[in-house]
Amino acid sequence: MSDLPPLLWLQAFEAAARTLSFTAAGRELGVTQAAISQRIRLLEDRLGQKLFVRYPRSLSLTPAGQAWLPSIHDAFTRISEGTSEVFGTSPDNPVTVRTTPVIQQNWLAPRLTRFHRRHPSIAIRLVSAIWQDDFGPEGADIEIRYGRGEWQGVEALSLGAETLLPVCAPGVAANLASPADLSGNTLLHALGFAVGWATWLEQAGVAALERDCPALTCDNQVMTLALASQGAGVALAHRRLIQQRDDLVAPFTLDIASEESFWLVRSSRRDVGEDAARLWHWLAAERDVSD
CATH class of the missing domain: 3.40.190.10 (Periplasmic binding protein-like II)
Structure with a gap:
């Protein structure tokens, strides 16, 4: 365990690698851009390899950073899952659903209303996404994506032809x-x-x-x-x-x-908590229900 870098450095790397922005990572973690930059430099010094290629106005991952990122994602996911299993879901640890604003307004809203009336103790956090790059299994328990359903590492249920x-x-x-x-x-x-x-x-x-x-x-x-x-x-x-x-x-x-359609999506690489599973099965059953 003594060989592991400090958790704060790993958090900085995970957030910066996911957003490709030290500023966005700092905003997410509640620290300054300079603090994220410093933690990344300390981490790179510890590892002996660069993790990011720094451009004047952008970032990209080095091959080493790209290879390491899935392991860091999995580690934080397991910590999150273990916390949910032991301590349960609370308003500070909600089931996170990510999808586009138009689906939120016109399809998801009435279904979440019905779900909440039946399960008022389950906390839910709704996150907006617009572009394909906004999606991904990290940071969300359930997603509704638009596309052809050809994503790797996820279970996808079609909401029907469009x-x-x-x-x-x-x-x-x-x-x-x-x-x-x-x-x-x-x-x-x-x-x-x-x-x-x-x-x-x-x-x-x-x-x-x-x-x-x-x-x-x-x-x-x-x-x-x-x-x-x-x-x-x-x-x-x-x-x-x-x-x-x-x-x-x-x-x-x-x-x-349409050549594309809406899909209910969750990661196939990890188990979800009981509350997220309950919401997943509810939404899956609601696919053919009219409002």
Whole structure:
């Protein structure tokens, strides 16, 4: 045990390696960026190898750092699991669920409400993620991801096939009798989706119309749907995410199959606590339940 570096140094490495930022790691651990930098340097001196390549505005892991990181993740995971097994879940040790804001609002919120009414003693922490790099088994017990389900080291349950269709405010829809009427309307684009407006317009037989439409691009679907509800344009939305909304309508019946879908995900490399397992099974059973 005497050969192990101090825990504070290992925490600094794990946080910095996960965020690739000394500043973000310091914010997470409640210390300054300088403190993280110092702990990393002391750790590198102890190990005799560099763990990070430092650039003027970014960080990357060295091959040694990349090789060591999984072991550090596993060690902290086992400590967390052991703590949960012995001391149980508390408001300071909740079940962490990570997913995108749009899923939180439109799919997860009603289900968590029902779960909480049945299990009020289970503490839950909800964490937002937007980009694929925001996800990963570290730091979350359960995730809902969007993609093809081809992730390594996880158990993934599909929430079902997805289709996309145009949606807009009722006042905008009143002027859209056919896809050709989209000409001149702003098309709201959300980054990160394999299928988008170009595919829908092509299947609607009006592919050339896109050049006649102003574009407004957002980095998340929450914002495109919010803009659409305010009459700022027409967005493409997943059918399951607009079924319970009364501020958006679908002016056309045509929808297109998405190449990706939403998945309920948890790590297959470690056992989860009893509370996390209970929430996992609840959400799995809720996959086909309408709100």
